[in-house]
């Protein structure tokens with residue numbers, strides 16, 4: 408049997424599903440039987456047995472537990488909002504005053520400037536959102552970028568694990584309404600307005616800790632976990648802000664799963680685009696076992712020669728990244744109409760980087776794959792057409 412890629416199943420050859428699905432049978436077995444029949448990790452379980460249990464679970468299972476937790480929080484938030492709607496509205500005198508309002512506007516404006524200056528591919532997408540939503544996105548994006556800068560920015564060589572611990576303490580303060588600077592003020596406000604959980608933010612910091620110490624990934628299971636930490640988390644942070652369409656019949660888990668898939672797809676694309684740049688920094692994010700299977704070694708990457716072996720290896724990697732995009736696509740129509748255009752646009756734009764790698768004949772060592780402005784513009788009406796398609800009528 409040829410190598411089979413089940414999109415959300417990181418164990419590439421171990422699954423019998425050649426078509427991407429929401430969950431392959433392995434996932435169902437593990438999440439519905441194995442995980443749910445395990446004792447819950449409540450107070451009685453020691454840190455040691457927790458660590459052992461973590462080792463025996465695949466990354467996908469561990470990440471799926473976070474997805475389930477996020478979905479449960481959204482359900483709880485919906486119940487609470489329904490109860491609130493039944494209560495008469497009272498003015499308790501704590502509503503935001505004009506000074507606070509100005510301070511908040513200033514904070515969000517600074518976040519917008521920060522995002523525009525860093526000019527990342529996703530900024531364009533946020534411009535297609537409703538003003539209230541895009542502000543929240545900017546606040547989240549700024550925090551993510553600043554977190555990333557701790558290990559990837561100009562002063563990254565001075566960052567220690569202690570700095571990341573301090574950053575995490577500061578994150579707790581943001582979520583508890585004690586922002587430290589102007590950017591934190593915006594995120595603190597966003598966190599108080601939307602049912603955002605702190606967990607994906609903490610998990611992103613964990614990913615940065617990983618980046619400080621790890622420069623090789625043994626297999627896709629390890630890489631999947633890394634991608635979750637640094638990008639899948641952004642998908643999970645985004646859903647509570649974007650919101651699920653009221654008419655959606657899809658399960659909340661499936662929407663979160665699609666958001667997670669989009670983060671992973673983006674990160675895989677990023678890794679495939681930046682192979683050469685990463686190699687200069689001594690980093691190889693590609694799965695070591697898959698490289699070996701293709702007859703390639705770290706040396707080949709450092710040499711940066713495009714050979715037939717490399718082309719064939721890259722084809723497999725691009726195929727897997729596209730499958731994650733395919734998985735993500737299934738969730739976009741379930742989102743609120745107000746943000747579907749933005750999400751479709753960023754999905755289509757970022758996915759085209761994979762086409763650009765192919766157009767460069769897989770030379771991702773010395774040629775940076777990018778999407779030309781004209782192509783980006785053409786994608787916008789295409790994305791709009793897709794966004795106008797509403798949620799599926801079928802329950803997932």
Ligand SMILES: CC(C)=CCC/C(C)=C/CC/C(C)=C/CC/C(C)=C/COP(=O)(O)OP(=O)(O)O
Pocket residue numbers: 526527528529637638639641642643645646662663665666667669670673674677735736738739742750
């Ligand atoms: C699909 C559904 C249901 C919801 C959408 C949920 C969202 C918005 C997911 C997006 C997740 C996301 C934007 C992850 C970030 C991934 C990533 C690789 C960022 C890289 O950013 P930069 O390094 O600035 O990129 P460039 O260098 O390409 O500009």
